[in-house]
Amino acid sequence: MSVVSSGLPSAQEIVGPTPGQRLRRRIFGHRGIVLGGVILGIIVLMAVLAPLLAPYDPYEQILTARIKPPVWYPGGTWEHVLGTDQVGRDYLSRLIYGAQISLMIGLFAAVLSGIIGTAMGVAAGYFGGRVDLVVTFLITCRLSLPVILVSLAVVAVIGGSLEVVILVLGLLLWDRYAVVMRASTLQVRSLDFVAAAQTTGCSTWHILVSEILPNVMNQLIVVATLEFAHAVLLEAALSFLGLGVQPPLPSWGLMIAEGRNYILFDAWLIAIPGLALFTLLLAVNLLGDGVRDVTAPENRG
Amino acid sequence: MLVYTAKRIVLAILVALTISMLVFSLLYLSGDPATALAGESATDADIEKLRRDYGFDRPVWVQYLSWLGNAARGEFGTSLYFRLPVSELILERLPTTMTLGVSAMSFAVLLSIPLGVLAAMYPNSLIDRSALFLAVVGQAMPSFWFALMLIVLFAFTWPVLPASGSDSWAHFVLPTVVLGYYATPAFMRLTRTGMLDVLSSDYIRTARAKGLRPASVLFKHALRNAIIPVVSLAAVQFGFMLGGSVIIETVFALHGAGFLAWESISRSDFPTVQAILLLFSLLYIVLTFVADLLNAWLDPRIRVG
Numbered sequence: 082m083s084v085v086s087s088g089l090p091s092a093q094e095i096v097g098p099t100p101g102q103r104l105r106r107r108i109f110g111h112r113g114i115v116l117g118g119v120i121l122g123i124i125v126l127m128a129v130l131a132p133l134l135a136p137y138d139p140y141e142q143i144l145t146a147r148i149k150p151p152v153w154y155p156g157g158t159w160e161h162v163l164g165t166d167q168v169g170r171d172y173l174s175r176l177i178y179g180a181q182i183s184l185m186i187g188l189f190a191a192v193l194s195g196i197i198g199t200a201m202g203v204a205a206g207y208f209g210g211r212v213d214l215v216v217t218f219l220i221t222c223r224l225s226l227p228v229i230l231v232s233l234a235v236v237a238v239i240g241g242s243l244e245v246v247i248l249v250l251g252l253l254l255w256d257r258y259a260v261v262m263r264a265s266t267l268q269v270r271s272l273d274f275v276a277a278a279q280t281t282g283c284s285t286w287h288i289l290v291s292e293i294l295p296n297v298m299n300q301l302i303v304v305a306t307l308e309f310a311h312a313v314l315l316e317a318a319l320s321f322l323g324l325g326v327q328p329p330l331p332s333w334g335l336m337i338a339e340g341r342n343y344i345l346f347d348a349w350l351i352a353i354p355g356l357a358l359f360t361l362l363l364a365v366n367l368l369g370d371g372v373r374d375v376t377a378p379e380n381r382g
Numbered sequence: 383m384l385v386y387t388a389k390r391i392v393l394a395i396l397v398a399l400t401i402s403m404l405v406f407s408l409l410y411l412s413g414d415p416a417t418a419l420a421g422e423s424a425t426d427a428d429i430e431k432l433r434r435d436y437g438f439d440r441p442v443w444v445q446y447l448s449w450l451g452n453a454a455r456g457e458f459g460t461s462l463y464f465r466l467p468v469s470e471l472i473l474e475r476l477p478t479t480m481t482l483g484v485s486a487m488s489f490a491v492l493l494s495i496p497l498g499v500l501a502a503m504y505p506n507s508l509i510d511r512s513a514l515f516l517a518v519v520g521q522a523m524p525s526f527w528f529a530l531m532l533i534v535l536f537a538f539t540w541p542v543l544p545a546s547g548s549d550s551w552a553h554f555v556l557p558t559v560v561l562g563y564y565a566t567p568a569f570m571r572l573t574r575t576g577m578l579d580v581l582s583s584d585y586i587r588t589a590r591a592k593g594l595r596p597a598s599v600l601f602k603h604a605l606r607n608a609i610i611p612v613v614s615l616a617a618v619q620f621g622f623m624l625g626g627s628v629i630i631e632t633v634f635a636l637h638g639a640g641f642l643a644w645e646s647i648s649r650s651d652f653p654t655v656q657a658i659l660l661l662f663s664l665l666y667i668v669l670t671f672v673a674d675l676l677n678a679w680l681d682p683r684i685r686v687g
Contacts, residue, residue, distance in 0.1 A: 221393070222400045224618075225663045225670075227625030230643055234655050237647045238411045238418070314524055318629055321526050322644060337527060348534045355527035362522035370518075 107375045114375065117367030124361055128180035136162075137171035139178040139331050144169050148347055163353055167339060172350075175331035176357055182332045183313045183361060186247055190312035191305050193251025198258025199301060203289060205259070206266025216259060223256045229318060236324045246325050250312045261304050265297040272296075299376035306369030310362050317358055333358045386678055386685040394671045401663045402453065405656050406446050414438075418650065419462065458657035463649045468657045471642065478548055478638035479631070482557055483623050487616065489562030490569055495612070498573025499605065502581060513574070517567035525626060529560045529633040546635035557634045561626055565619045572615055576608035610680050617673035621666035 098106065108114055127134060143165070150157045151164040151172070163172035205216035232249045239245055269275065270293070278288050317334030319325030326332040328339070333354040340350030409415045416433040417424075424432075433439050437448070452458065458468035501510040536556060537545035547553050580586060581604055589599045627640030635641065639658055646654035678685035 218393075218396070218400075222397050222404075225397055225401055225621075225666045226404070227621065227628075227659070227662050227666070229625045229628055230659055230662060233628065233644065233647050234408055234659065235411060237650065238408070310522075317524055318526055322629065322632060324647065334524075334526075337530065341530070344530060344534060345538055348531075348538075351527070351530050351534070355524060355531065358524050358527065359522050362524070363518065366518060366521050 104375070108371075111371045111375055113367040114371030117364045117369075117371060120360060120364035121368060124180050124364065125184065127177055128184050131177045131181055135171075135174035135177045137174040139170060139174040140329055142168040142170055148343065148350070150347070151349055151353070154349070164349065166336070166350065167343065172353060175336060176333075176354060179331040179333045179336065179354065179357065180361070182243065182326060182330060183316065183358070185243070186250065186316040186326075187309040187313040187365070189247045190250040190254060190316075191309040193247070194254040194308055194312075195258055195301070195305055197252070198255030198304075199262050201255065202259040202262025202264075203266045203293060203297070206263040207270055207285075207289060207293060213263070216263065220256055220259050223253075226253075228253050228315065232315065232319060233322065233324050236319060241319070241324050241327050243326050243330065246316050246319060250315055254308050254311055254315075257308060258301070258304050261300050262297060265300045266293055269293055269296045299372070303369055303373045303376075306365050306372065310365040310369070313358070313365070314362060383678065383685050387675060390671055390674055394667050398664060398667055401667070402450055402660060403446065405660045405663070406449055408656060408659070409652055410442070415652070419652065453657075453660060458660075459653040461646070461651055461654045463646065463651045463654075468654050471654065472639055472657060472661065475637060475639045475642045478636055479624070479627050479640055482554060482561060482627060482631070482636065482638060483620060485554060485558040486561035486565065486623055487620060489558050490565040490619070491616070493562070494566045494569035495573050495609075498570045499577055499600070499608075501570070501574045502577030502608075503600075505578065510574075513570055517570050520563050520567040523563070525560055525564045526629050526633050528563070529556065529630060532556050532560065533633075548634075548636040548638070553634070553636065557630050557636055561623055561630050564626055565623060568615060568619060569612060572612055573608065576611055577604060580604045580608045610677060613676055613680070614670075614673045617666075617669040620669055621662075624662045624665060 146161070146165050147167055147169045149161050149165040149169075152159055152162050154164075157164060161171050161173070163176060166172055166175065201216045201219065205213040232246075232253060235249050236245055275288060275292050278292050283292075316325055316332065317337070320332045320334035321338045323338065326335055328335060336354040337351050337358075340347070340354070343350050409418075416429050416436070416438045419436070420429045420432050437445060456469050458472075460466065461468050461471055464471060497509075497513045497516070501507075501513040504510055533545045533556065536543045543555050544550075544553050586599060586604055589603050590596075594603075624640070627638060628643050629640075630636070631638045631641035632644045639661070643655065643658040645651075646658070674684075
């Protein structure tokens with residue numbers, strides 16, 4: 082970057098930031114990334130340290146202490162900061178353990194669909210021709226199916242559980258990966274360094290993994306954050322409709338569903354897990370938008 | 383344009399056939415459909431009778447073709463729960479879903495396009511930031527939770543609207559807001575980006591330099607071009623809304639096709655589930671087909687390329 086032709090000061094005299102420093106400066110100067118990263122970090126810590134942080138066992142039912150309000154309501158106590166649910170389980174403990182479920186679903190579903198979609202998209206973009214036709218067709222078919230309806234129906238047939246939800250979402254959410262990876266690979270494929278690798282006799286596998294993939298990584302990360310949020314949202318919706326994670330697991334969506342019977346007088350039973358869900362989704366989206374801004378400022382929108 | 387249209391029709395038909403196969407195979411996901419339909423208390427004789435009555439003893443491809451043939455004529459069999467023809471059930475419920483879809487789409491467009499245009503006209507202004515805030519919040523808001531919170535606010539705390547049912551227009555207000563807001567961020571971002579691009583282009587500068595009225599430049603020259611990608615997005619978003627209607631109609635107990643889908647799924651009413659799934663997918667295919675043709679007509683580069 083700082084190497085210039087003769088007549089100008091030599092390279093040593095110019096002390097500019099390295100590309101790495103500049104990237105770091107842009108990352109830490111980006112409000113969305115910092116805010117999203119901090120919130121997500123807190124939620125991840127909460128999930129990892131759940132056994133230490135949770136004041137009670139999230140499954141322990143105390144039937145004499147049902148629907149105790151949170152501390153800021155009249156009648157609330159510091160004993161149960163966020164109150165207790167309809168069977169007397171400590172709401173704060175369930176909320177903390179619930180983070181584990183949302184993060185796990187988001188992570189595994191985003192990785193599984195990421196592997197499928199990236200393989201399809203990169204293959205379509207690199208090989209073109211018939212491979213591209215088939216992949217584009219598969220993407221079109223996938224997009225025609227309403228995700229929520231298909232996952233509801235499939236989960237209903239094979240039975241709801243954490244693993245089933247991860248698998249179903251992972252097998253459904255690859256479309257955006259495939260679309261974006263195909264377009265990015267098409268751009269990278271025609272660049273000189275790919276041609277150089279081809280002429281020096283590198284294997285196709287080597288070109289795909291070492292030349293193409295690192296250069297579409299930014300877009301991959303952006304899509305991964307989007308699909309992470311998408312999977313978290315869908316799990317909550319599935320569990321809310323009774324066809325996702327099954328009780329007594331403390332899924333946030335399930336907690337909202339269980340609180341629904343008390344909507345009239347104890348709306349906080351719904352408000353609290355929903356707020357947690359909203360905060361997690363907001364953090365992931367801010368992070369994703371931020372990564373896109375920093376890596377490709379021209380695509381800001 | 384004719385070649386492009388023909389190609390698009392062939393693609394749409396192939397996609398529809400593939401989807402129909404997937405929808406049909408849903409029945410076999412559980413292994414044996416007769417056992418699944420009969421339920422847990424059924425005897426072997428019951429299962430055997432069911433197998434013969436529904437024709438599950440025939441080869442799978444024969445079953446698929448006869449199902450597809452019937453579906454093409456609008457016959458999806460009898461609902462296992464209501465004991466009524468599925469097509470009748472769906473036709474009865476579909477107007478509600480379409481009313482919800484159209485009103486939510488109108489809400490989203492009426493909210494997001496003016497906001498997107500204003501945000502692009504005054505980048506980094508207060509209005510731009512508010513629009514961005516609205517989009518970021520909208521993307522992170524779980525729609526079913528937003529729906530419940532609106533019920534708490536507008537049906538209980540400040541009782542102005544009904545919480546559930548589908549008897550009057552008032553029952554559609556909250557579902558429209560929830561489903562419409564769900565589609566708003568995408569529309570607004572696309573309108574804003576499109577307008578920003580167009581407003582910095584040469585022909586807008588020329589139009590301004592000619593001394594055309596600012597309103598004329600904005601609406602006749604800029605918006606018309608910026609809106610092209612929004613047309614495709616509208617088709618896609620309408621498809622997403624059909625999926626979203628399953629959740630929203632269930633929360634508000636709106637008796638539409640989405641609510642019927644959820645009820646049928648929880649009752650293992652396979653003929654109804656398959657019919658709704660196929661119908662929603664076909665609607666999406668038709669909508670994107672129309673949007674593609676419209677786009678090709680608006681933008682010659684698409685139909686040539």
